[in-house]
Amino acid sequence: MKGYSYRTGEHEPTTSLPLWEALVTDAVGDVIEFWGFKRNHGRVWALLYIRDQAMNSRQLCDSLELSKGAVSMITRDLEDWGIVKRVRPPESSAWHFVAEVEFMKMITHVLKRREGKLISRVQTDLDDARRLAEEADGTSEETLERIDRMRRLAGMMRQAIGIFTKTARFDVSDTRDLL
Amino acid sequence: MKGYSYRTGEHEPTTSLPLWEALVTDAVGDVIEFWGFKRNHGRVWALLYIRDQAMNSRQLCDSLELSKGAVSMITRDLEDWGIVKRVRPPESSAWHFVAEVEFMKMITHVLKRREGKLISRVQTDLDDARRLAEEADGTSEETLERIDRMRRLAGMMRQAIGIFTKTARFDVSDTRDLL
DNA sequence: TTTGTTGTTTAAAACATCTTGAACACCCGA
C-alpha cells in the first residue's frame, strides 16, 4: 500500500496538476487500492469527478502521467464497472469520459464478483474434503466437526460481505446520503 | 488470486498431506489471501486447527512444503495476531504451535489497523486539498462541494468497515455462533 | 567447550502484478 507525494514523498510530485487536485486524486487512488483495485483506477475516476467535465484520453495521460495504453485499459475497466461514461462531443472526434457519481458501485460490483467465485469454490472443496475425510479410516468425529465449522464459516463470510456491500451502497451523488 | 491443485491444477499437489487436509488448508489459504494476507498464513493456521494438536516447525515445513524461514516468519505473524499460541511441551526441546479458535480475530485485527492508518491520512489530505482549493483563484463553489462529498465518503467508509468488523466478530469456537 | 538442534534474519531469487511503448486497427475528412 503506497502513500503519496505530498505527505510521504513516496511518489514523484505530479507536476502538471495543481497540488490540491493531486491530493484528491492520490487520496482516492489510495482508498481504491486498499480495496484491491489499481491505484490508477481511483485516480482517473477522481479527476473526472473533481473536474466535473468530460476529458479525453490525451488529457488524462497528461494530467495523471499515464501512458496511452494504461488510460485505454483503465477507462475500459471503469466503463465496464459503470462508474465512467464514454461520450463523443459533437465538436470533437475523440472519445471523452465523464464520471458517474456512484463511486461505491465499483467497489461493491467487483467485490461481489470476487467473493462469489471464491466462496462457492471454497464451499465445494470443503464439501469434498468432508466426504473424503469421512471415507478415510480413523477420522474422528471431532475432526469432522471441525471441518463442518469451517464450512459454516465460509457461509458466514458470504453473509458478512453481503452486509458490507449493503452498507456501502451510498454514493457521492447526493449530500443527504452521506451521514 | 490463486486457485489450488485439486480443482484448478494451478498448484503442485501437496504430496505429504492427505488430500482432504490439503483441500481444507488450501481453501482457508485462499480465503485468507482474499482478505489481503498471505496464503500461507491461512494454510498454517488451518492445519493446526484441523489437526487439533501442537505441531513444531519441522512438521509444518514438511506438511506444507515451506522453508524453515517461512515457517518462522509466518508463525511469528500468527502469534502476533493472537490466533496461534506457542507452547513448549515438556518432552520436546522444540517450540510447538497450537491454533486459537478465534479465526476472525486475525482478519478484524489487521483490517482495523490498515484502515485506521489509511483513512486518517486520507482525511487529513482531503482537508488540506480543500483548504488549498479554497485559497486558489477561480475555484467554484461546486468544486468545493465535491471535495466535501469525498471527505464525507471517507468518513462513511470508516463506518462501513466498523460495521463489517463487528459482524465478523464470530469465530469457529462455538457452533452456535455460526448461523 | 564442542556438537547438534532449533529459531531468526536477510539478501537474493522466484514470482506476481502493473505499466509502458510500439504495432496495429479504426474512423473520418480530404
Added chain:
DNA sequence: TCGGGTGTTCAAGATGTTTTAAACAACAAA
C-alpha cells in the same frame, strides 16, 4: 485511397511482493 488523429492490444520491461537458502544466534546436552 490516403493521411492524420485516435483507440486497443500485448510482449517486454519495471516494479512490488513472497519465498528461499544460507549465515548466524541461542540453547542444551555431552
